[in-house]
Structures are given as structure tokens and as C-alpha cells.
């Protein structure tokens with residue numbers, strides 16, 4: 001097997017097996033082969049987790065498997081983050097973004113990647129964490145005079161809080177103060193439009209492009 005293919009397979013298998021050091025080594029070796037850290041994340045790690053999600057749905061994987069893989073990805077992220085931060089373009093602040101995961105939802109791998117990519121692309125990022133209430137997003141956005149509020153959801157049951165946020169901003173007379181962007185597994189551009197969000201972002205690169213557009 002070609003070296004690149006072997007390293008990709010090693011990374012994916014190590015994540016699924018929870019072999020943290022092997023996963024870290026595979027990520028380093030891919031970077032040595034010229035892979036950009038963000039591409040390792042978006043093109044290799046995300047599909048691996050998505051496939052694991054399908055196995056979970058088919059009852060071929062169980063909750064502990066998801067937890068092991070998520071923990072391993074967090075270790076790999078430390079290896080990737082160094083390269084991402086080295087490529088950082090932080091000459092001036094492009095704007096402030098409040099980001100978090102919707103109430104009832106603890107998935108944070110995607111949200112954290114979006115936050116990091118925004119940060120290294122010059123945004124001041126304020127993370128309200130996971131399982132964050134609609135009012136927690138609004139309070140933080142007011143505190144830091146944010147330009148943008150970004151909400152992440154991986155559960156269909158936590159998505160409705162995105163609509164709640166837009167609604168609450170209207171009720172509180174603050175809808176014009178903040179742009180609202182949404183993303184995460186079950187979220188679609190159609191859903192974003194339906195609830196009156198300003199934009200939907202498919203991945204961390206899209207999130208940076210959208211935020212740049214909003215503040216320019």
C-alpha cells in the first residue's frame with residue numbers, strides 16, 4: 001500500500017481503537033508528508049467519526065466506542081493544533097464571535113475546531129462551552145459586544161434551541177446586534193434559512209469564510 005494510504009488507514013484505525021500515541025504518530029507522519037493539519041482533521045478525522053456514528057446507528061458500535069474515539073481525537077488535536085497555531089494570522093482583531101453547543105448537547109469536537117480556526121484567522125472567540133442555554137449565548141454576546149453568535153448542535157433534539165435563540169433575540173430587541181450562524185451534524189442550510197439564522201457553515205473553513213463575510 002502507498003505510504004500516504006497506509007498512514008491514513010493507521011490514523012483512522014488508531015482513533016477507532018483508542019490508541020492515542022499511535023494516532024498522534026500517524027498525524028505527525030502525515031504532516032511530515034505535507035498534509036495540512038486542518039485537512040487531516042476535516043478530510044480524515046471527521047469522516048472517521050461519521051463512519052463510527054453510522055456503526056453506532058447500526059448497533060455495530062456502542063457508547064464506550066464513541067467515547068474512546070472522541071478522547072483519542074482530543075489527543076490528536078493537540079498534535080494538530082501546534083501546526084494550526086503556527087500558521088496563525090493574528091495581526092489585528094477581525095471581530096468577536098461567541099460560540100457554544102446548544103443546551104442538552106455535550107458534543108464539542110466540531111465546535112472546538114471551528115473556534116480554533118476562527119481564532120487563528122484573527123477573531124476573538126468566546127466559548128460558552130457545551131450544554132449552553134440560549135440566554136448564556138446572549139449574555140456573553142452582550143458582555144463582549146460580539147459581532148457574531150455561533151451555535152453548534154449534533155443532536156436533533158438540541159437543534160430547536162437555535163430557533164429559540166433567534167426568537168429570543170427578536171423578543172429582546174437585539175436581533176440586529178448580532179449575526180447568528182449555525183452548524184453541526186444534523187443542521188442544514190435549509191434549516192438555517194427556515195429559523196431565520198444569518199448563515200449555515202458546513203465545516204471550520206466555511207465558518208471562517210462566513211465570519212469574514214459578515215464582518216467585512
Ligand code: B12
Pocket residue numbers: 042045046049050051052053054056057063066067069070104105106107108109110111113114150151152153154155156157181182183184185186200201202203204206207
Ligand atoms: C463522538 C460522539 C459522541 C461523544 C462526544 C464527545 C465530545 N466531547 O464531543 C459522546 C460519546 C459523548 C457522545 C454522546 C452521545 N451521542 Co454522539 N456522536 C459522536 C460522533 C461519533 C462524532 C461526533 C463528532 O465529533 N463529529 C466530528 C465533528 C468534527 O463534526 P461536527 O461536530 O459535525 O462539526 C463539524 C461541522 O458540523 C461544523 N460545525 C460544527 N459546529 C459548528 C458550529 C458553527 C457555528 C458552524 C458554522 C459550523 C459548525 O464544523 C465542524 C468541523 O468540520 C457522532 C456521529 C456523527 N455523525 O457525527 C455521534 C452522534 C452525534 N451522537 C449521537 C447520539 C445519539 C449520542 C447520545 C444521545 C448517545 C447516548 N445514547 O447517550 C449521546 C448524547 C450526549 C449529549 N447529551 O450530548 C447521534 C445523534 C443522532 C441525532 N441526530 O440526534 C450521532 C449522530 C450518532 C448516530 N449516528 O446515531 N457522542
